[in-house]
Amino acid sequence: MDKLKVAIVQFPGTNCDRDTYHILNDVLKADVQVIWHEDLRMDAFDSAVIPGGFSYGDNLRAGVIAAYSPALGQLRKAGEDGKPILGICNGFQILVESGLLPGALLRNSGLRFVCRWVNVRVEAGNSLFTKFSENGTILKMPIAHNEGRYYAEDDLLASLERNGQIIFKYVDEGGQPSEPSNPNGSVSNIAGVSNHDGNIVGLMPHPERASESLLSPFRTTHGLQIFTSMLRSVEVLLKR
Amino acid sequence: MAGLPRFRIDVFITNKPAIRDPEGESILEDLAILNGFESVKSIRTGKVLAMEIEAENVEIAKSKVIEMCDSLRLYNPVVSSCSVRVAGG
Numbered sequence: 615m616d617k618l619k620v621a622i623v624q625f626p627g628t629n630c631d632r633d634t635y636h637i638l639n640d641v642l643k644a645d646v647q648v649i650w651h652e653d654l655r656m657d658a659f660d661s662a663v664i665p666g667g668f669s670y671g672d673n674l675r676a677g678v679i680a681a682y683s684p685a686l687g688q689l690r691k692a693g694e695d696g697k698p699i700l701g702i703c704n705g706f707q708i709l710v711e712s713g714l715l716p717g718a719l720l721r722n723s724g725l726r727f728v729c730r731w732v733n734v735r736v737e738a739g740n741s742l743f744t745k746f747s748e749n750g751t752i753l754k755m756p757i758a759h760n761e762g763r764y765y766a767e768d769d770l771l772a773s774l775e776r777n778g779q780i781i782f783k784y785v786d787e788g789g790q791p792s793e794p795s796n797p798n799g800s801v802s803n804i805a806g807v808s809n810h811d812g813n814i815v816g817l818m819p820h821p822e823r824a825s826e827s828l829l830s831p832f833r834t835t836h837g838l839q840i841f842t843s844m845l846r847s848v849e850v851l852l853k854r
Numbered sequence: 855m856a857g858l859p860r861f862r863i864d865v866f867i868t869n870k871p872a873i874r875d876p877e878g879e880s881i882l883e884d885l886a887i888l889n890g891f892e893s894v895k896s897i898r899t900g901k902v903l904a905m906e907i908e909a910e911n912v913e914i915a916k917s918k919v920i921e922m923c924d925s926l927r928l929y930n931p932v933v934s935s936c937s938v939r940v941a942g943g
Contacts, residue, residue, distance in 0.1 A: 674928065675930060678927055678930070681927070682926065711927065711930070717932065718930055718932040718933045720869075720873065720933060721876070721877070723874065723876050724876070725876050725877055725880065765873065765932070765933055767872075767932075799874070799876075
């Protein structure tokens with residue numbers, strides 16, 4: 615079987631593309647390509663990652679200008695075809711601004727750029743991106759953002775919970791979504807959500823910075839679980 | 855042939871009342887009230903886009919700006935509202 619093709623979509627201001635490429639290409643041996651957003655044709659790929667950064671300098675609102683790139687039309691179609699799409703940090707912001715994911719991401723409640731390791735609890739194990747993590751697994755990953763306060767109105771929040779679209783929550787060492795463990799004021803400590811069908815996921819933490827023990831103060835490689843799950847999901851999709 | 859007249863239109867983007875505005879809260883509590891302006895009861899921050907637009911008349915200019923605000927999501931309707939004011943002709 616051909617290797618799975620993963621696109622890493624690069625916008626002006628994207629800066630986590632090389633890190634993401636390194637993990638997928640060098641560590642997980644996937645067939646992965648960094649693609650300039652104007653050149654993205656999803657016919658040629660089985661899945662896509664929108665990496666972190668500051669697309670278009672975060673002008674107007676983080677992610678909103680990239681959301682109007684033709685790449686998002688490609689990703690929308692690919693999403694409808696069931697292909698896994700992952701948005702990390704600014705990628706999450708772009709997916710939310712383009713309407714591919716529900717809710718909004720606001721400026722951190724503490725009014726500061728927050729850069730630190732957090733504990734993230736898997737809320738929806740066995741999703742396309744958490745196949746290798748049981749429900750309740752705690753993943754250690756770093757965050758680095760200024761606009762990560764996830765917001766959804768009460769009705770939307772209830773439907774996200776009902777449909778299992780809340781994928782990750784910030785938790786404390788004991789695994790509880792407590793107030794001190796919430797780094798940015800996100801509603802219900804939400805760190806990542808999915809679309810209704812579960813094949814598009816966005817999260818604020820950076821799994822690509824948490825996939826090699828050398829880069830982790832805890833010697834953990836928890837971020838790998840997300841990429842491995844994604845690759846495994848494409849395999850399943852291709853066999854159908 | 856003379857060009858179309860140019861209008862100055864300001865777009866004000868603010869978060870909806872239900873959305874917390876920590877920056878406005880900080881300006882109110884840590885600056886205004888602490889320094890004797892206790893009569894100030896609320897401060898909300900926002901963003902202003904000052905635009906110049908050419909159009910046949912001010913109504914057309916205004917509706918064009920509103921159309922752009924909505925279609926290009928110059929504000930995020932999930933959390934913000936936007937108002938448009940004519941600043942000059």
